[in-house]
Amino acid sequence: MNEMTNSWIGKSTIRPDGADKVTGRAAYAADTNMPGMIWGKVLRSPHPHARIISIDTSKAEALAGVKAVVTAKDIVDFPVDTPVPLGIQDMRWMCRNVMAREKALFHGHPIAAVAATTEAIAAEACKLIEVDYEVLPWAIEIEDAIKPDAPILHDFIQFEGKPSNIAGTLEHKLGDIDAGFAKADVVIERDFNTRPIHQGYIENHACLVSVASDGRTTIWSSSQGQFMVRAMTSFLTGLPQSDIRAIPAEIGGGFGGKTIIYLEPLATILSKKSGRPVKMVMTREEVMRATGPTSGSMSTVRIGATKDGKIVAAQGVFYLQAGALPGSPIRGAAGCAFAPYDIPNVVSRGFDVVSNRSKVAAYRAPGAPIGAHAVECVLDELAEALNIDPLDLRIRNAAREGTKAAHGPVYPRIGLLETMEAAKAHPHYKAPLGKFQGRGVASGYWFNAGGESSAQVNITEDGNVVVTTGHPDVGGSRAAIANIAAELLGIDYRRVSVLIGDTATIGYSNLTGGSRVLFASAMVVTQSAEQVIGQLKARAAKLWGIEADAVVWENGEARPSGDHTGNFPTMTLAEIAAKATATGGPIGAGVQLNTTGAEGGFSTHICDVEVDVDLGIVRVIRYTSFQDVGRAIHPAYVEGQIQGGAVQGIGWALNEEYIYNAKGQVDNPSFLDYRMPVCSDMPMLDAVMIEIPNPKHPQGVRGVGEVPLVPVMAAVANAIHDAVGKRFFSLPMSPPKVLEGLDEGTLQAAE
């Protein structure tokens, strides 16, 4: 494809779902109602760790207006000794997460659910459920959970032959680590600590479920995958997948947090029992207590380099908090941490630690920002020790085509070096800084995913186009798909409607996650559109009485070519569509693929901060992200991913954390006290998109959604060090912590 002549790819077109979203018409999960609908509410554990001795629901069931009650015995049980994998999840853990089974494992863990004619009656009924708990000692922080005498969450977990809260490990190895460190002139080793962070989507989890008397089930919910909703609900309720139609509502943010379900199986069983459609909507407090977040972590990173700045060995140990049930993203932390660099000797280990807080869910490049935070801070210190510019140190060691990464791959053509060089050449890197201002840099990597996707491209009778795909659109993917379809078909993008199909109307499509949606959808849409173009040419050929291969498709029209050039007037898409019935019937094509070749994403960031040394407040005053985006199909939404990721990272770096009280309960489950960045906290954010097309993709697309978060916390930490001469190894670098770190000596040195 000649990019100079592109009409739509690379253009920031108006999104197909835009008008509905700016007028309030777009229907999110909580916006749908049904006749006869009743309301479900969840009773949640008040304890962080407790054995459930008994549950008596009789008083709740007797309350006027109550139509059904659900407890763990209504959910399909998956015994703990047999894995039941579904993607990266395991239904053994999912069945215990949606409803506490043997034990309540965190404050907020569902114990029972009630459906009643009003939300108020359902809430009242929850209070009437009598639960006899045996409260157990708990462990929330990683250091508490891995102590030798720590309370054990699960009897079935053993580590090194003993009951443990370490549920899993992972190791990546390359070369000879001891020999590597022996060659180092400088070695830096540091310990790091990051806090669990909620994904912070503004839309609370919600669903509406209708189970008909014949078992046919319809689910409206907001998720990052309607097929995930269908599969998990099927597993947990025993209904066959063919009986469940999961309809994706517009999703009000997910960031990984909506790649698993919480309410859908409860509402399904409540609907089945009551014979009524059931709606459930979480409060923000429920979201904060019982959904997400990403892991907190404890890490140690050690890196050695020679005097000339060549990194010869790197070692990382990453303990990640899984929450109540196994499954923290140790693969992302241990796998991505060193991935931007060509290092001959690497050992990177991950430990999955269960503890008494809500089970983690994916969050934007799960685990990778944790690994990058530690590694990129150590690199900054290494650069200082070697007296080398921090970007030069990275450039000297950057992975490139042919580099063997510790986590496995040998890289194809990648654009990491270009991000670093662009950062170094950018005016931002040379801009003057004032008193108590500082600049930090960091790089990052994310795997990116391929996987299953389906698309259907249909030509309407009036010669326009409807594209259906199977991925919820979290950030503008429909707009990019419209650009691609319009480009291939040679028509105005406004003639292309892009819809997200439900599980009954489009083929299986894996989650919106792993930065995979546009990469994978573009592949199936491209192949579908190519088949449609083939049909259009054949129809024109039939009308003209010539061979199909004598027809070319150009600018939205069929044109006779070769010996037939000029023999017939060109035919537009509309003209061919109008004759479709006579020439063979409807025109359309669908393609289903397991896509491969996503290839990783790389990014380098520059952050400037100003530290208020009296209050300990750190303000980000300038931020520029440089990212290899492959090909920006819709540049404005690619920029949006980059900018949004930066701000999430700034929140993680500076403010966001859960605070627990003495009873092991989250003490700040609200947006007032869980402090996400607001508009007045932020400067404008520059996004420099570097386009090194992915050679394995028809349009050169590389996933862009997750790597924007990966380098951020280290870039901020390094900038704070540059501003005040003090290194902080523990997040968040919130005002009290910064103030405590700024002693007289540090401040005098900084001035």
Next chain:
Amino acid sequence: MAKLHVSTTVNGEPSEFLCEASDTMLDVLRGPLGLTGSKEGCATGDCGACSVTLDGRLVCACLMLAVEADGAEIETIEGMSQGEKLHPLQQKFLELAALQCGICTPGMLVAAKSLLEQNMNPTETEVRYWLAGNLCRCTGYDKIVHAVLDTAAEMREAAR
């Protein structure tokens, strides 16, 4: 206790509803009135996704009792466009990609419109502080602030 009867004006149209004394304006907008453009992100006044105006003043519908609407004029996102014609802010949000998931967008637009009604020429800082009560987790606010500033400039030009 019998429900309370409220007569109000919503988006310029006379409107009546029955509510409990404890119902919030957001409960009534999203429930009996069927205006689900106002979103509940927190129900504690921290996210701004339910921003509406009450007699021209920007409020969170989740912090307002429904009975307070009696005799008052409420404006919601559903009243922002004139038929098919989008308000300049709505159009600019689309053109500049100032929304991703879109859940904060109704509240953000209502709040931004309220700003421009009071201050046709806001600085970037004024826009940022005015919108500080409207959380967005997707965009990092950059494109939203640009959209508001650009719209203000265009509206000033159009008013000359």
